[in-house]
Amino acid sequence: MVGGHLDSWDLGTGAIDDASGVAITTAAAKRIMDAGKPLRTIRVVWFGAEEVGLFGGFDYQKKHGSEPHYAIAESDFGADRIWKVDSKLGKDREAEGKALQLALSPLGIVPGSLDKADGSDIEPLLNAGMPGVGLSQDGTHYFDLHHTPDDTLDKIDPEALRQNVAAYTAMLATLSGGIEPEPKRGKRR
Numbered sequence: 001m002v003g004g005h006l007d008s009w010d011l012g013t014g015a016i017d018d019a020s021g022v023a024i025t026t027a028a029a030k031r032i033m034d035a036g037k038p039l040r041t042i043r044v045v046w047f048g049a050e051e052v053g054l055f056g057g058f059d060y061q062k063k064h065g066s067e068p069h070y071a072i073a074e075s076d077f078g079a080d081r082i083w084k085v086d087s088k089l090g091k092d093r094e095a096e097g098k099a100l101q102l103a104l105s106p107l108g109i110v111p112g113s114l115d116k117a118d119g120s121d122i123e124p125l126l127n128a129g130m131p132g133v134g135l136s137q138d139g140t141h142y143f144d145l146h147h148t149p150d151d152t153l154d155k156i157d158p159e160a161l162r163q164n165v166a167a168y169t170a171m172l173a174t175l176s177g178g179i180e181p182e183p184k185r186g187k188r189r
């Protein structure tokens with residue numbers, strides 16, 4: 001499961017917090033869809049009411065927290081480049097965490113902890129022990145814009161945004177267990 005939150009703070013339009021997170025994770029899932037059929041289901045969640053108290057995250061936990069999730073991740077720290085990958089998939093799945101580190105290294109992403117994951121809306125699920133991944137974005141300028149009227153689309157660097165989508169796509173491709181190309185749909189003879 002990947003996602004971000006739909007609501008934003010009063011003053012800005014919410015480009016970095018958190019429209020970019022919604023866009024990055026959804027675009028990555030779309031890329032996987034376009035490539036074929038993943039062996040595991042990819043669920044994209046656009047959480048609501050995060051800013052006023054994580055209500056969407058808690059509601060998701062209430063409704064879906066008992067369903068098995070292979071891994072969860074949330075993008076909610078703007079759209080600057082991802083520089084580090086953390087994961088907390090469990091002791092017996094550290095090899096997968098390392099495979100994920102390898103898959104992301106061509107994008108300039110360094111390996112982080114194998115015992116850590118974060119995300120605002122998914123925090124209740126992580127705290128309950130669900131396996132998770134954390135892709136850390138460069139936050140150098142995040143708080144220049146966060147919750148201000150300057151949180152607008154023109155502040156987002158398209159090149160950094162593309163790197164984010166590429167990273168989430170590689171992460172989903174790795175953890176969804178592989179992609180089966182769809183058979184060509186054409187006229188049958």
Ligand SMILES: [Zn+2]
Nearest residue numbers: 005017018076
């Ligand atoms: Zn946010």
